[in-house]
Amino acid sequence: MTKLFNFMIRKAYIFKVALLLVAISLTSCGSAQKDNTPWVSLQDGNTLNGWSIIGGNATYKVEDGTIIGTTVRNTPNTFLRSDKLYSDFILELDYKVDSSMNSGIQIRSNSFPFYREGRVHGYQVEIDPSKRAWSAGIYDESRRGWLNTLENKPEAQKAFKQNDWNHYRIEAIGDTIKTWINDVPAAYLIDDKTASGFIGLQVHSIKDHQKVGTEIAWKNLKILTENLEKYSKKSPLKPVITKNNLTIDEVKNGWKLLWNGETTKGWKGAKLDTFPEKGWKIENGELSVLSSGGAESAAGGDIVTEALFGDFEISVDFKLTKGANSGIKYYVDTNLNKGKGSSIGLEYQILDDAVHPDAKLGNHEGSRTVSSLYDLIKADENKPINQIGEWNTAFISSINNHVEHWLNGTKVLEYERGSDKFLKLVAESKYVKWPKFGLLEKGQILLQDHGDNVSFRNIKIRSIDNKNNK
Structure with a gap:
C-alpha cells in the first residue's frame, strides 16, 4: 500500500507540474501575441465611407469586412483613396491578389487638376505576384518610376505568398519610408519629394489578354499617426538615398x-x-x-x-x-x-x-x-x-x-x-x-x-x- 500511495503522489505531482508548464506556456504566448499599439482602423467594416474612387472605372465593394477591387476593360489605373491626407504614419494591412495582377498601395499620393489632368501620383508600395517578385518595393507612380526595388533581396522576394493573404507594414516618418512583407524587411528609402497625401488601393488597368473581373482584396487596414518613434522598427537594410543620386x-x-x-x-x-x-x-x-x-x-x-x-x-x-x-x-x-x-x-x-x-x-x-x-x-x-x-x-x-x-x-x-x-x-x-x-x-x-x-x-x-x- 505504501508503494502504491507514493506512486500515486508522484503521478499527481508530475501532472500538476505539467499543467503549470502548459499554463505558463499559454500565458507567455498570449503575451507575445498581444499588440498594445493604439491602432486606428481605416475601415468601418461594412461600407466605403471615408474613401473615394478616382482615376478609372474599376469597381470596389465591401464583403465581410474585406474591401474587394475588380478589374474592368478599357479604363486606366483606378484607386480607392482615403479622403483624409496623411503625412507621417505607420500603416499595416493584409491583401490577397490574383497571380495575374499587378497592384500597389499608394502612400503620400495626390491628384491635382494641374498635374496631368488629375492623374494620381506619388509613392506606391508595389504588389507584384510576377516572377520578378518585387512586392513591397517602392515605385513612384506617374513620376520617377522605380525608387527601391527588391533586387538582391531574396528573402523579401520569397516572403510573398501566391494566392494567399500577405501582410504589409509601411512606415513613413519624415523623409524615410520602410516596408516589410510578412515581417521580412523589403525596402528602405530616404526621399523627401512628397511629405503628405492620401492612401490608395490600386486596381491596375488590364491588357487585352487579361481577364475582366479579376479581384484583389484588402482587409485589416490600420494606421498610427502619433508617438511614431516609440513604435517604429529598425530595418537591417541599407537605405536607398535619392538626394543627388540618379534613380x-x-x-x-x-x-x-x-x-x-x-x-x-x-x-x-x-x-x-x-x-x-x-x-x-x-x-x-x-x-x-x-x-x-x-x-x-x-x-x-x-x-x-x-x-x-x-x-x-x-x-x-x-x-x-x-x-x-x-x-x-x-x-x-x-x-x-x-x-x-x-x-x-x-x-x-x-x-x-x-x-x-x-x-x-x-x-x-x-x-x-x-x-x-x-x-x-x-x-x-x-x-x-x-x-x-x-x-x-x-x-x-x-x-x-x-x-x-x-x-x-x-x-x-x-x-x-x-x-x-x-x-x-x-x-x-x-x-x-x-x-x-x-x-x-x-x-x-x-x-x-x-x-x-x-x-x-x-x-x-x-x-x-x-x-x-x-
Whole structure:
C-alpha cells in the first residue's frame, strides 16, 4: 500500500507540474501575441465611407469586412483613396491578389487638376505576384518610376505568398519610408519629394489578354499617426538615398548628374577659370548662392557648366528664400558679356513672385515671374509653386528647337527657338543687341548669382541625340 500511495503522489505531482508548464506556456504566448499599439482602423467594416474612387472605372465593394477591387476593360489605373491626407504614419494591412495582377498601395499620393489632368501620383508600395517578385518595393507612380526595388533581396522576394493573404507594414516618418512583407524587411528609402497625401488601393488597368473581373482584396487596414518613434522598427537594410543620386529609371534612360552633391567638379565661374572662392556654399547636399544685397552677379558671380549642351532635358530642384531672385540659363555663351552683370542666355526665371518687384516688370507683362522665359514669355498663371522654403523642381526640355518649361511636373510654357514669333520677341527686348541671341547650337548651363540666397540640388541632365527625335 505504501508503494502504491507514493506512486500515486508522484503521478499527481508530475501532472500538476505539467499543467503549470502548459499554463505558463499559454500565458507567455498570449503575451507575445498581444499588440498594445493604439491602432486606428481605416475601415468601418461594412461600407466605403471615408474613401473615394478616382482615376478609372474599376469597381470596389465591401464583403465581410474585406474591401474587394475588380478589374474592368478599357479604363486606366483606378484607386480607392482615403479622403483624409496623411503625412507621417505607420500603416499595416493584409491583401490577397490574383497571380495575374499587378497592384500597389499608394502612400503620400495626390491628384491635382494641374498635374496631368488629375492623374494620381506619388509613392506606391508595389504588389507584384510576377516572377520578378518585387512586392513591397517602392515605385513612384506617374513620376520617377522605380525608387527601391527588391533586387538582391531574396528573402523579401520569397516572403510573398501566391494566392494567399500577405501582410504589409509601411512606415513613413519624415523623409524615410520602410516596408516589410510578412515581417521580412523589403525596402528602405530616404526621399523627401512628397511629405503628405492620401492612401490608395490600386486596381491596375488590364491588357487585352487579361481577364475582366479579376479581384484583389484588402482587409485589416490600420494606421498610427502619433508617438511614431516609440513604435517604429529598425530595418537591417541599407537605405536607398535619392538626394543627388540618379534613380533606377534615370540611369536606364541616360540621365547624368550635372552636380555630384559634394564638390564643384564640372562647374566654374562664368567669368573665371575656376569656381568662385566666395558667394557660393556647398552644405548638406545643397549648392547655395549666398545673399549679398540683391545685386546681379556682383559677389561670387554666376556659375556655369564646363561642358556644352545641344539638345537636352534638365531637371533642377530649387529652394527660394523670401524675396529672392535667381535663374537657370541655357545656351549660354560666356564670351558674349565680359562686363558687369550676368552672362547671356535663355533664362528659366526663379523668383519669389509675391514679394520681388520683378514679378510686375518685364518687356512683356508677367514674363519675369517664376518659371517664365525671362523677359520674353510669361509662364502659365496656374503654375504649381510651393511655399517659400520648400523645394520646387524646374524642368527644361530643348529638342529640335522646341523648348518647354515645366514646374513641379506641370508644363507652364513652350516655344520654338528661331521661329518668327521667337525672333519678334527678341527684337522687342533688351536682348536685341546680342547677335543670334538664344540660337546657339550648343551652350553652357548657368546658375545665376543675383545677390539673393537660393539653393539647388538634384541637378540632372540628359543629352538628346536629335537624330532619334526628327
